[in-house]
Amino acid sequence: MTHNTPLSPRPLSHLTEAAQRRVLTATALREHGVSLGAANERCGPGGPWQLLLPGVYLLHSGPPTSDERLHAALLYAGGECPPIPAQQGPATRAGRSTTAAQAAPATTAAPAPAVLPPAMLVGAPAVRHCPPPHPPEAMITGLAALTLHGFTGAPSLRALDRIDVLVPRTKRLRSTGCVHIVRGQSLPDPEEVTGLPVAPAARALADTVAQLTDAGVVRRLLVESLRGGHCEAGTVVGELLRARLLGRPHVRDAVDELVAESRALAEGMLYEMVFRHRLPDPCWNVDLRLPGGPHLGGVDAYWPDQAVALELDTRTPRPHIDQDAQWSEYARKREALEGLGVTVVHLTPAKLRESLEQQAAIVRTALMTAVEREPAEYLIVTAR
Template identity: 85%
Template sequence: MTHNIPLSPRPLSHLTDAPQHRVLTAGALREHGITAAVAGERCRPGGPWQLLLPGVYLLHPGPPTSDERLHAALLYAGGECSPIPAQQGSSGRTACPAPTGPALSSVVPSGLSAAGHCPPPHPPKAMITGLAALTLHGFAGSPSLRALDRIDVLVPRTTRLRSTGCVHIVRGQSLPDPEEVTGLPVAPVARALADTVGQLTDAGVVRRLLVESVRGGHCEAGAVVGELLRARLLGRPHVRDAVDVVVAESRALAEGMLYEMVFRHRLPDPCWNVDLRLPGGPHLGGVDAYWPEQAVALELDTRAPRPHLDQDAQWSEYARKREALEGLGITVVHLTPGKLRESLQQQAAIVRTALMTAVEREPAEYLIVTPR
């Protein structure tokens, strides 16, 4: 018997027969016993595979699906995507490939550990952002994934990658925690919006996307403005104008939910949108609702970051007003649009409790209430 007889190639059916797992890196292919020469041979014109991106292979002929393009973009950037089934050994247990680089984290089944199983993967080093992320988050105003000729991928600033093919590399000084959408790491809405707006010059498109983020309940206006501020985009006139619209839209939506809370849960009618002041004294500030008999004031927190005032300063400004009112015996209830959206009933219970316990408190100072 000679020892020079080459080993039979390992079957590839466990890869190519699974449509959801037909994108692999060169490193992952090596873990399955497929050399670069074999992969290159299969990617020749008319062959069964394609080199979709540098080091990333599509294991079937024909155009890639939208899902495959997203997975390929993440694999190219060293991120994670769905686990790839490894070849089973004689015991029938799924073999665990030994990861040797960032891209190989995609082939390690998540959630497995202990004897004979794979350790949990590291946090993603890349995530989908930009228009593709907005589409995945369900934005009606963003194009379909199939219509996108470019997929933005957010990576750390120190990552040494270049944009290529359909992949556009977006570098960030600090990366947010990704959200999992259809099994993929995706940038949160506010960050994806900032990465999108930074590449757009059409004022109408910018405004539509920003307004939809708030109107569609995807995120709060403050989070959007904060990301735009950190990205230094508020200096652009069309972005600044769109932000003014978004803040006004957020305010109107929050007020609508507040009215609904009061009427649906049968709270006493307050004085809406009023200014408070001491007789002959200073102006104390405006509140969204005020119940004079119970001395309860309600304020919606729809603050958005401003370029000339940092977050701590804005909070101090709000805290000073609240402290002044409470010093006069006024109970201040603080609500956010997010809390109202999550549970009107719970927020109504908080307001009702403040109104019912008014008899247990010392009488408040007399205030002049005027329309705002």
């Protein structure tokens, strides 16, 4: 027996109960007793199968569905491993007793057929997915991933003529057919979307932007990532910075709009928090200073009677901004205000989005406990 000799055919009755996926690799077919030659023969002119990608077979003759194309792309990249359960005899199956009718005497096995009966393969559904390997071998990224994540600005899967697959940089693989290989030095942990390993929205967005030259499309996708609640602006900018895309003028302009949009949305959530949870009206967007003294800095909201200041942290990583210096400025301002008896509440857009009620409770607690603290220094409040 040679290495290419197919194994004894495994029964596919466990695959014929639902029609979800009909895509298998040459290796999987071989485990079912179908040799490479037999599989290629069935892919000939007028045959019932198709060779969708190198080593990946579509077990019907019609056009592949979007789901089949996605699975085929992952199988080609080696990022998905549909398990083929070990063959079990009736006497060893869980929950069944061994009877004479269920366990027939063993007989001499007939030679393995070169090709399984079409009725047992055509229409076979997807087997249960393996958990994503660690480290991940491959995942859907780019526009296909954005579509799976629910971006309305991304085209439908049917309209995509290319599927981007993110693989490790060291993997020897080339783009072919509908599959475009995207290499990464480090791969993120994939998210499971419709049962598929998909790159997180921010990483998929960066891989998409890397291939786009239309400033309008880039801007719309970046803004939608924020408005749609797919990811935070800081996460998106961090991925774009990692991919060295912020040097492109149209990307840099889109990021400026993204940061401004992030700030506006965070302020909107802050207004909603105060209104919905009946907090006292603060002085919005003000500068604080000591009478005749130095400027202490600006805050997003200030309750002068309780000496409580609220500040939104909407910082994003930028190549031309020193993040350490920016954080030092935040810390300096907070230390100066607290030294004068002002309570500073620090919120982020993510905290507001995750739990508006919880953040309102934090602010309310700071306001209510003001009477227990030493009176703060008198500060001059001016509009920013």
